[in-house]
Ligand SMILES: *[C@@H]1O[C@H](CO)[C@@H](O)[C@H](O)[C@H]1NC(C)=O
């Protein structure tokens with residue numbers, strides 16, 4: 001019996017030795033002796049209210065997997081979006097300098113000329129292109145020149161359409177959640193068979209909703225087909241221009257001014273009690289989102305407007321509801337403003353300003369805000385606070401405090417009456433600004449799509465290990481057990497022979 005165990009021991013030890021050898025062979029070559037060569041990519045997200053820069057990186061030899069591209073660093077310069085520098089020669093370009101200088105430090109020098117840079121502008125520039133196409137082209141040209149003064153590989157500066165912005169946000173979310181393909185056992189990329197997650201984005205000048213739907217998308221402008229890793233995705237995506245946070249606040253005030261008869265003072269039910277502000281009338285009607293409400297007679301853009309907060313939830317809700325249009329729909333069903341939308345389905349991720357509003361509501365009211373009823377309760381409680389009460393609860397949010405009541409009530413109306421989230425679907429929205437270490441937004445999806453990092457077809461079996469390691473693995477899994485088996489049977493034979501001769505004698 002003891003002898004028999006010893007016969008088994010030899011091949012088992014050999015296998016164990018093999019496994020240990022493989023680990024010693026693969027780990028140091030991947031991590032120590034030869035550090036993985038990284039590739040880098042830069043995206044400048046030129047939003048309406050600010051510009052952000054994201055640097056991504058990925059191992060040079062593993063381009064087509066998902067979850068392979070990670071965020072290396074980010075940069076948020078002070079100051080407004082590029083569209084806010086219109087008319088100031090060179091200012092839009094200079095606003096990028098701090099971040100581009102940082103990129104020079106963040107990316108190894110040897111990689112600079114191999115690093116693609118993309119600048120994508122969104123709704124702020126879409127609006128400027130409406131009000132002044134010449135100025136918008138000038139701003140784009142100027143930021144393009146600025147980027148080209150750096151050694152990176154310039155790939156252009158463009159204004160994204162609303163559909164692109166929505167779709168790239170959706171790609172980012174699902175890439176980061178590894179919903180397309182997932183890294184499986186020994187170098188094989190697998191389809192995880194998971195549902196994708198919808199994307200809800202809230203910028204300064206527009207808001208986007210994007211999700212996969214089985215229903216027919218009745219308006220072709222909101223339809224998008226994507227083929228990723230050999231799978232077809234049928235997307236519904238819509239971007240609402242003038243429904244970003246800053247433009248909503250402007251439209252709300254313009255609506256109040258109009259409804260209250262264009263006097264010099266206006267009562268604002270969404271501003272907290274005790275808060276007041278004065279401004280030039282001209283700053284209110286300078287946007288394509290409000291220009292239609294400009295008073296038709298005796299309009300003086302230099303006139304002063306005095307706004308006083310009244311902190312009245314019901315009036316705030318009433319006035320915010322009036323900036324949407326919920327009547328008349330040319331399709332079988334609409335969200336609002338005559339825009340077709342199929343029923344929402346599945347899970348969603350809400351990011352950018354949605355995340356900050358949700359977080360503010362949670363921390364200042366203590367309400368978890370996972371149902372529409374809780375959202376209403378939290379918004380009600382915020383709108384009911386005076387400016388001094390808010391200052392005590394959230395002193396760090398000081399310059400923006402007065403806007404949270406309107407933003408919360410707007411979010412409630414948009415999600416429940418607009419998009420149609422209810423008690424059952426709303427809890428499937430997760431409010432996030434990051435997934436893993438990467439910021440959620442359209443930037444990553446944009447870079448993945450414009451470079452060759454997002455294949456349409458399945459990438460199949462990929463070699464994640466070095467050829468040497470593969471040979472060793474092959475030996476371990478095929479030759480070693482075979483040898484062990486041969487050895488064992490040989491021993492067994494010999495033993496049998498010996499055994500039979502023993503009994504014979
Ligand atoms: C500005 O708008 C026009 C008309 O919609 C469009 O053709 C043009 O491409 C836009 N400009 C940029 C830089 O996207």
Ligand SMILES: *[C@@H]1O[C@H](CO)[C@@H](O)[C@H](O)[C@H]1NC(C)=O
Pocket residue numbers: 267268269310312314315316317318319322
């Ligand atoms: C809008 O706000 C004003 C001022 O508070 C208020 O008088 C009016 O009733 C509100 N409108 C609605 C529809 O609630």
Ligand SMILES: *[C@@H]1O[C@H](CO)[C@@H](O)[C@H](O)[C@H]1NC(C)=O
Pocket residue numbers: 215343
């Ligand atoms: C959409 O939702 C409404 C209300 O929940 C329901 O009546 C309708 O049948 C749904 N439509 C589709 C296509 O599922």
Ligand SMILES: *[C@@H]1O[C@H](CO)[C@@H](O)[C@H](O)[C@H]1NC(C)=O
Pocket residue numbers: 380381384
């Ligand atoms: C709003 O405040 C008033 C008095 O400050 C209070 O009586 C009322 O209960 C509050 N309502 C909500 C919903 O917090």
Ligand SMILES: *[C@@H]1O[C@H](CO)[C@@H](O)[C@H](O)[C@H]1NC(C)=O
Pocket residue numbers: 061062063064452455456457
């Ligand atoms: C990635 O995919 C593209 C197109 O699908 C292909 O041309 C390229 O060779 C692939 N790269 C790697 C490293 O497999």
